[in-house]
Amino acid sequence: MTHKSETSYGYFDDDNKEFVITSPYTPLPWINYLGNDGFYGLISNTAGGYCFYKDAKFRRLTRYRYNNVPMDSGGRYFYINDGGVIWNPGGRPSETQLDFYQCRHGLGYSKFIARKNQLQAELTVTIPLQMNAEVYKLKLTNTSKQHKRIGLFSFIEWCLWNAQTDGENFQRNLSTGEVEIDGNFLFHKTEYRERRNHYAFFTCNKDIDGFDTDRDAFIGMYNGFERPQAVDKNQSSNSVAHGWSPIASHHHKLDLAPGHSEEIVFMLGYCELEQTNKWQALNQINQSPARDLFTHVDTSQKFDHQCKRLRSYWQACLSICQVETPDVKFNRSVNIWNQYQNMVTFNMSRSASYYESGIGRGMGFRDSHQDTIGFTHIAPTAVRQRLLDLSATQKQDGSAYHQYQPLTKKGNADIGGNFNDDPMWMILGTANYIKETGDWSILDEAIPFDDNSQAESHFEHLRRAFYHIANKLGPHGLPLIGRADWNDCLNLNCYSNDPNESFQTTEHKQDSVAESLMIAGQFVLYGQEFVRLCEQLDKLQEAKIAQAHIDNMVKAVEDHGWDGQWFLRAYDANGNAIGSHKNEEGQIFIESQGFCVMAGIGIENGKAQSALDSVEKHLACDFGIVLQQPAFSRYHIELGEISSYPPGYKENAGIFCHNNPWICISETMLGRADKAMAYYQRINPIYLQDLQQTHKTEPYVYSQMIAGKDAATPGQAKNSWLTGTAAWSYYAAVQYILGVRPDYHGLIIAPCIPNEWAGFSVKRKFRQAEYHIRVHNHATDKRGLYVDGQFVEGQQIEYTKYQQTHKVDYYKSA
Amino acid sequence: MTHKSETSYGYFDDDNKEFVITSPYTPLPWINYLGNDGFYGLISNTAGGYCFYKDAKFRRLTRYRYNNVPMDSGGRYFYINDGGVIWNPGGRPSETQLDFYQCRHGLGYSKFIARKNQLQAELTVTIPLQMNAEVYKLKLTNTSKQHKRIGLFSFIEWCLWNAQTDGENFQRNLSTGEVEIDGNFLFHKTEYRERRNHYAFFTCNKDIDGFDTDRDAFIGMYNGFERPQAVDKNQSSNSVAHGWSPIASHHHKLDLAPGHSEEIVFMLGYCELEQTNKWQALNQINQSPARDLFTHVDTSQKFDHQCKRLRSYWQACLSICQVETPDVKFNRSVNIWNQYQNMVTFNMSRSASYYESGIGRGMGFRDSHQDTIGFTHIAPTAVRQRLLDLSATQKQDGSAYHQYQPLTKKGNADIGGNFNDDPMWMILGTANYIKETGDWSILDEAIPFDDNSQAESHFEHLRRAFYHIANKLGPHGLPLIGRADWNDCLNLNCYSNDPNESFQTTEHKQDSVAESLMIAGQFVLYGQEFVRLCEQLDKLQEAKIAQAHIDNMVKAVEDHGWDGQWFLRAYDANGNAIGSHKNEEGQIFIESQGFCVMAGIGIENGKAQSALDSVEKHLACDFGIVLQQPAFSRYHIELGEISSYPPGYKENAGIFCHNNPWICISETMLGRADKAMAYYQRINPIYLQDLQQTHKTEPYVYSQMIAGKDAATPGQAKNSWLTGTAAWSYYAAVQYILGVRPDYHGLIIAPCIPNEWAGFSVKRKFRQAEYHIRVHNHATDKRGLYVDGQFVEGQQIEYTKYQQTHKVDYYKSA
Known part of the structure; x- marks a missing residue:
């Protein structure tokens, strides 16, 4: 079946897995990677x-x-x-x-x-x-x-x-x-x-x-x-x-x-x-x-x-996971272009695109880890090597170089470290790899530290990553932010007033008390994963101690991270709340809502729902979810680069697409399938063909940023191709919307799909077997999971039981 | 009088002091500075x-x-x-x-x-x-x-x-x-x-x-x-x-x-x-x-x-020194374009031209000092400030940052220091300034060091520059070279085999014994100037001690720096002689010949003449004097970047014009006027109008480099405008060929002009007076110096005696 979706500058040829461009004079150059x-x-x-x-x-x-x-x-x-x-x-x-x-x-x-x-x-x-x-x-x-x-x-x-x-x-x-x-x-x-x-x-x-x-x-x-x-x-x-x-x-x-x-x-x-x-x-x-x-x-x-x-x-790459849903654009994205972009982001990190000149930076530590979550099923061997390469740029104290040069695999001293979210991403990447492959041996690999050639197990590297946060808490018991967390432009310790300084590399305040709610959520989310790893390895005491740190963090978030309607974003270097309704500008930020809810914080007590409702109310707009509101109309020296962009662009209330899937996943955790799907579609370029003259970047790949509602040019995308959006959107679509999610012992089937869908099917190669999965929505007779017609308790297909091609049915109510 | 010298792309309009370009399609863009x-x-x-x-x-x-x-x-x-x-x-x-x-x-x-x-x-x-x-x-x-x-x-x-x-x-x-x-x-x-x-x-x-x-x-x-x-x-x-x-x-x-x-x-x-x-x-x-x-x-x-x-x-600027010789091109160069280029090199150092992108580097320490010698008579106040700015980037130990950024006036830490010739240029710049202006107060200015805000007198800075060399001698009693001397590309301590390393900034061997004959000559030349400063300040003990260091250095050069026909260039990190007939390639270098002879070494014993004869025999070619011979046909890791250029280009046996005037001045010290003039003319673009299609760069300014005889494109110039050639050529032409040379107590008249010249005249404003000087060559009746018709003993017009416009005649035999 061929889908030729016409846009003014070209169309998708799904049979050939090509995008066909019909004019040399596209709104911007539309590129491909070889x-x-x-x-x-x-x-x-x-x-x-x-x-x-x-x-x-x-x-x-x-x-x-x-x-x-x-x-x-x-x-x-x-x-x-x-x-x-x-x-x-x-x-x-x-x-x-x-x-x-x-x-x-x-x-x-x-x-x-x-x-x-x-x-x-x-x-x-x-x-x-x-x-x-x-x-x-x-x-x-x-x-x-x-x-x-x-x-x-x-x-x-x-x-x-x-x-x-x-x-x-x-x-x-x-x-x-x-x-x-x-x-x-x-x-x-x-x-x-x-x-x-x-x-x-x-x-x-x-x-x-x-x-x-x-x-x-x-x-x-x-x-x-x-x-x-x-x-x-x-x-x-x-x-x-x-x-x-x-x-x-x-x-x-x-x-x-x-x-x-x-x-x-x-x-x-x-x-x-x-x-x-x-x-x-x-x-x-x-x-x-x-x-x-x-x-x-x-x-x-x-x-x-x-x-x-x-x-x-x-x-062969794409055959590992192929979906068939009622939404042809969803299929096109998930089956072809999103996976293809995942390959590119995995290979390039943020180093070389038509917006990244290839000379400004190497491979990002946090970026590279996140990029693996969209690519591990395709290239587990390459991902394994990448994870270990990254592990080798970690320092003994658990911190990490923010970037490394792929040619030398050495940490980039020009950029340095102390971006305090960096190490925790190691746990995401490694856990995701083990879930996909069952290859626990990666944890035993002996890897040196960047500042010590004495190798330790990769597990020990993860442990140090965990304690790098656990032991670096601020006055509210929340994680210290360091140079910055995921949001490179929220520079709480920089206080720069010299235009010749880089916000990223200029020496930051030492001994600052600035804390991050985004890292708090991240710590809980990936800390729990660390606990699970410990448990699988029978390190029960290690697990127990770690869990106690996590419990404390959840409590700290509940006690000091809640603004009444949403999660705070941070405390600045003076101990003032950031992302609070008490602020004049930047009252609500997206990152802490996404990470706290993904970590499960507030799901039982209504805070999670309130946070997501606030996101919808204050941050969502026609073109996606903006990063914060209100946009900064002036420079806030205590916040740094985020307030240096014109309103509506980049981190200053632009739609920084990378974080939109966090909200999408969060919505699935509350079971709000239609909202999740709406967010998923809103930034997906394949749905935007009527907006091409506004959107400008390639219609087949995600861009880093779409101008927000405060911008002079809302809906205009920039910085296509190299963005964490690719891996996260794929991860959200397949693992959380479709709910086909690898875990340590098997494949979980936990869909959260739009009400209007009658169902969907997925062909998934996983470990030794291939599963032909059919999800039936609005099921009336049956409930739950069937493998080869046999009812299975729970939502997981245990991998040890299957070696061949198997038919899987999952029946759910609307 | 208008001189319209036609070339294929334009001509000089001397009346308007303009170069007139008649085609938009010159061999390279021909630029101007505003x-x-x-x-x-x-x-x-x-x-x-x-x-x-x-x-x-x-x-x-x-x-x-x-x-x-x-x-x-x-x-x-x-x-x-x-x-x-x-x-x-x-x-x-x-x-x-x-x-x-x-x-x-x-x-x-x-x-x-x-x-x-x-x-x-x-x-x-x-x-x-x-x-x-x-x-x-x-x-x-x-x-x-x-x-x-x-x-x-x-x-x-x-x-x-x-x-x-x-x-x-x-x-x-x-x-x-x-x-x-x-x-x-x-x-x-x-x-x-x-x-x-x-x-x-x-x-x-x-x-x-x-x-x-x-x-x-x-x-x-x-x-x-x-x-x-x-x-x-x-x-x-x-x-x-x-x-x-x-x-x-x-x-x-x-x-x-x-x-x-x-x-x-x-x-x-x-x-x-x-x-x-x-x-x-x-x-x-x-x-x-x-x-x-x-x-x-x-x-x-x-x-x-x-x-x-x-x-x-x-x-007004140009009126300070105007010459009238039988050579119209000489006049045009000295009266207009060379002085104009001196202004540009003074302002830009090597920072921004059509070959210097303006982002690679700031103002060079050694470059900036040398550039003052062509500009001090025009803008003494600006030169004074520059000399003091540079002094403030010196370190306490006498060494200096190799470059500084003009916006911040701070030493450029990316480049660092340890180019061991750098500090000695301070003495040249300061002595030249005092000779022009008589402003001894510059030596009393309190200037901090880059690594210590405690100010010391500028004289103390010069003293530390002197002892930075005097106390850093190698096994032959010759100055250690550090990262490099004037020749940035002779990297005796780098030993780089990684193409991603910069020869300039990569960490060099510590405690190396590599020594430089160029710095030896420089130390003697400007060390003598330091002694003269001390004497003028009545610091006789200081002068005596310094003179002893200089005497030792002269002896070291005579004992260990002579190859038989010319001066060696250096000893490498292994103690092997460089620039010796025993070497396979790079047997003779220009820099040590120029600096040792300018310092007066070997003038009395014939070594100077032998060295200059060797330069003529081995290094001089139709387009100028190449840097060394034979060109390096392969990479010599112990020599560094110099051997990385294709033969005939840049430091690898290109005509690196900057050093040609050193030979020109040296020839005048031996009284060989015709040779001096021939060297002067050979690289001067104003003489090269028939070669425009080969030469390519602007016909009104010097270029850094002209491809040498070993090159595929001999005579092709590159890197116009920002070159030490400008100041040095002007200095050679006026102070050594015409011989009109400021000194502490007055203006010296010591011409060394071509035999074919009947004489020349110079209008020179100097301190409080203006001198209309007429030099008579082949004089028969009279000999020596006459001011306002009065005979004056020696060759110096003592400035204290004159406040008005004075007529000066100098009579010399052929």
């Missing part, structure tokens, strides 16, 4: 973007200019000169209006189909599995009645490896660029002679008629990307770059008879070499690894085979 | 570039994209839509071919004269004296017989103040932009609500017909600078920026009758406000300072008056 094994590319709907190896800052392969004029300048460009008419299969950067244009963003690949003057181009771009290369297949077909002589020019611009210095240190950089050329192989070897053990190359499988490696020779100093002078002249100049800006461009002169086609495969590859194996002669690089790599795709058949492998891979 | 009181602009020959207040990193006003495609994108653009034909007075970014184009870079201003379809535009851009604003006067004249209706659009793009985060932190930046609009005044107030006490504005003196403040509204997401959509439509959209990219653009609809003109004055200004005075109403900025500022130029007459003031200012 690769998921360490080599990555970002590619826009006009083939803009760049690629890198592992680390977007330290190992950038191609150059990209953010926030440029025109927007989205630079990428993998193929220029066609057809009788003086110059165009690109991606629709840009050439300004020629095409007769037909389509960009199909699929899972790990993008495809461009374009036509001009009866010449058809089909360009497929992908990163094959386990390959350190972007590969391109370009097919040109002469659909006219005339013979065509075509000039074809490939083009990429090399980044000088370190993306940050590449854009800063020109007095050095403009003298360092080096290339080597051998036939079709155009090598980039800047700094290879000295400290680098890697080079890049651009090659193709058809003999070239010329090349360029010097940007000014190819483009011309004063031309733009839209009309390079070599393309204009229809002639390469065989330039050899010495410094300035090395590029790689192949020139093919193609003769196309009427009806005939030509296919060429290109590869932009990356090779690392052993020190002893770097050279084949004096200052001549060892080309073998590059030539070997290219043999995997050097024919169209091989290229197609790699595409097929990738498609099978994704088929 | 401002010299703290507010600065860089402006290319097509009006590209940006402006900033004091600090190019922390207080950038307009956005500029380095290394862009096309090169030089972004600036102050005025778009003219004349019946659908769109063009700019600067010739770009519009691609329309003009009927006439001229850019006149003058002293502190640039002027663009252009014509298309009988519409003439004359745009003058300047920063008036003591004003925090760029101002523009645009005159449009209809030279046709038809009435013209013109659409005029101004355009600048705001930088969000911090130029570094502006290009990195988009997930924040794209939500923060804020503007305020009131009539013609378009205010940029991003972050003003919170921590900033400054805003910028763009205004004009003629009522506008529309405006834009949102970049996408004005340019269009997918348009380039060459054709903004508002200009294309000939209609502004009155857009109000909320986040994204705020700009400022005025729209004027002009009716021009045949023969009629219209003049409009624009101002791009910057205001700082007191905390208590920031607002005129809730969230409405206090506009008064901006409106007050504009009153200074809000008519054409006032604008012209400011231009006149600036011209008078420069007339």
Whole structure:
């Protein structure tokens, strides 16, 4: 069944799991990600973007200019000169209006189909599995009645490896660029002679008629990307770059008879070499690894085979959990795009998107943990490694580096630590991993601390995370906030009045008493999980002591964290309540409502319901739930960055989507299914196709932020792709709305679905078995769980009992 | 007398002290600097570039994209839509071919004269004296017989103040932009609500017909600078920026009758406000300072008056030293462009040019000191302050921060210190200042250390600088090099094999024995100056002890620093000689030859001559003197960054112009005038007009580097404007070739001029007097010095004897 949902700029092709973009001129560049094994590319709907190896800052392969004029300048460009008419299969950067244009963003690949003057181009771009290369297949077909002589020019611009210095240190950089050329192989070897053990190359499988490696020779100093002078002249100049800006461009002169086609495969590859194996002669690089790599795709058949492998891979990934509900958009999101985005957030954290420049930061500690909850079922092995890598950036005292660089896996000293929520996320990630896999061995892994190479068990790391909070309480018995909790911009200890200071890294007040209700809820929620882990490990005394800390925390929240209608957000450095009706601005915040209710606080005494009703009343708006109200109209030095944004944007009463699923989950805990679903849908881009001109970002992925009701541009989204929203929304949808939730001993079925649904089904591979689950809403005859027709007590399918494919039915009343 | 020296891209107009560029498409953008009181602009020959207040990193006003495609994108653009034909007075970014184009870079201003379809535009851009604003006067004249209706659009793009985060932190930046609009005044107030006490504005003196403040509204997401959509439509959209990219653009609809003109004055200004005075109403900025500022130029007459003031200012500056020699290029360089460049290097150090992005570094310690030697005679008060500012970044132990940020005047901790040549430059700067001014009080100023607020006299700072070397000697009694000496790229203690490390900032080996012959020479040269200072202050014991250290150093150089034909360069961390004929590569270096000879070492025993002969034999080439030979063909981990450049570029055997004048001065010390002059001319761009296509950089200013004989592109210059070459070349030309040299007690006349010169004259204001000096070469009758016709013993005009204008004659044999 194909769903082609038309929007003004494109539609979903669910059969092919593609989003089809029908204009090069989308409201913002709409991008896709390529690769998921360490080599990555970002590619826009006009083939803009760049690629890198592992680390977007330290190992950038191609150059990209953010926030440029025109927007989205630079990428993998193929220029066609057809009788003086110059165009690109991606629709840009050439300004020629095409007769037909389509960009199909699929899972790990993008495809461009374009036509001009009866010449058809089909360009497929992908990163094959386990390959350190972007590969391109370009097919040109002469659909006219005339013979065509075509000039074809490939083009990429090399980044000088370190993306940050590449854009800063020109007095050095403009003298360092080096290339080597051998036939079709155009090598980039800047700094290879000295400290680098890697080079890049651009090659193709058809003999070239010329090349360029010097940007000014190819483009011309004063031309733009839209009309390079070599393309204009229809002639390469065989330039050899010495410094300035090395590029790689192949020139093919193609003769196309009427009806005939030509296919060429290109590869932009990356090779690392052993020190002893770097050279084949004096200052001549060892080309073998590059030539070997290219043999995997050097024919169209091989290229197609790699595409097929990738498609099978994704088929397998997505087959682990497939749902069929009455809501086609829900299905599309949960079955395809949300899971795909989860892969991207897992791989990138917040490092490289069209809004994250890839040079500002590495992988976030809290982000990376949260991102695993949407991806563990797909890639448990990768998640296991990630959790242990993160564990190794924890310090002995239980605290953690806030970020680390993926290339070195070392904590980022520039950013530092003391974001006090960070360590508790380790428990979420690890518990979620064990529930999915049953792999308890992860707790026994011996892992060093960042500040002590003496390894301790991963369990011990979690224990220290727990006590890092338990032992750091403020005057109300609530957790000290440190630099900040989940809300990086609520800086209660910064007191910055110098605009050259970063709120994130500037030295904060020491010995401050500022406390966080968000961490309090988080501590209770994941502390309970820690207790469960202890119990499973038969560490009953440990569990008991921990539980006592948790009980105290619940009491502290009840006694000191309740404002009358909702949970407070914090106490500031002077001990004043934040997120209270007594405040002038910022009277109610979303985070503490979400985390306290998810932790179960106040569910029995009505506080939870009152808190969520207050969220609905004060924070919910047409485009989602805003972070707090009223928005800050002035700077509050005691609150920091949150009050630095214009009202309605980002943390200052924007819809910071990441936290919306917390409320969605909280609503399911109260059994309020319709509210939960309404919140789920409100920020899900797949439901927003009528708002595209307002929303602006890609309709197939979540954005970090949607402008709130106080903004000048309410409903306008920003910072798409890299957001905790992806994992949390998926987690909320599958584990709490559908209620299909892994636990230590089996799969729990506890749906909380809209009244209007008659039911839904889920195919779920879980541990050794596959379950075909059917949930029947408004059930009249039966109640409860049946596996293969047999009634099962409770809501859990115990995994030890099942090894095959099993039919599961769950009957519930409305 | 007008000298119009034609080159292919322009010519010198000496009468107007302008360089006239006749094509918008120069080999590289050819720029000018505006401002010299703290507010600065860089402006290319097509009006590209940006402006900033004091600090190019922390207080950038307009956005500029380095290394862009096309090169030089972004600036102050005025778009003219004349019946659908769109063009700019600067010739770009519009691609329309003009009927006439001229850019006149003058002293502190640039002027663009252009014509298309009988519409003439004359745009003058300047920063008036003591004003925090760029101002523009645009005159449009209809030279046709038809009435013209013109659409005029101004355009600048705001930088969000911090130029570094502006290009990195988009997930924040794209939500923060804020503007305020009131009539013609378009205010940029991003972050003003919170921590900033400054805003910028763009205004004009003629009522506008529309405006834009949102970049996408004005340019269009997918348009380039060459054709903004508002200009294309000939209609502004009155857009109000909320986040994204705020700009400022005025729209004027002009009716021009045949023969009629219209003049409009624009101002791009910057205001700082007191905390208590920031607002005129809730969230409405206090506009008064901006409106007050504009009153200074809000008519054409006032604008012209400011231009006149600036011209008078420069007339006065240059009148302090004017020369008349038989060599017109020498005169042009010394009288105009070299002095002008000295002003720029003094103000910028190495912080902001078209090669220095303004975000990588602040003001260099050693650079800033050296830059004063070309500027002290023009601006002694500013130099005094700079010397004391630098002194305050010295540490108690005599070492110094390598750089400081001009906005804060604090040492840059990111870069750190331990470049062991740094402190000795303090003595050069201070001695040179006292010789020019006779102001001994500078030595008594109480200045704190960077690591101790307890102030000590500036003399004590110099003393610690001296002993910082004297007490840090290696096994040969030569100075330890630390991180590096003047050659930042000779990293003897770094041993880096990680490409992600900076050679400059990576932790270096402690307790290394690596020694520098360059510092040895520097220590002797400026140590002798320190001794002279002590003697003048009657600190005879201090002088005697210091002299003993110097004598020891001379002996150490003679004993351990001589390779047989030239001076060694260094001993590495293993005690091996560097810059020796025994080395495989890098056998002879320029720096130690220059500094040892300038220090007088080996002049009496022939070593100096042998060293200079070796320089000529091994290092001199057609385009200048290369840094060392043979070039490094491979990476030498024990030498560091110097061996990381491709051969012939930068420190790896490039012509690193800064050190060429050291050889020139050294040659004058041996009396070899013709050799000195040949070296002087070889790197001076004013002599290179026939090489413009090879040389590429501006023909009116020095570049940091010219590719050497080993390079793929010998003779190609890079990194123009910000180079120690400017001050040193001027110093060499005036003080050593012409030999007109200030000293503590008067002006020394000691020329070393080419044999072919019959003589020359110099007008020199010095302390209380003005001297009209005439040097007679090949004198037959007379010998020596005559003041007002009276014979004077020796070569010095004692300043205490003269208060008026005096005629000086100096007679020398060939």
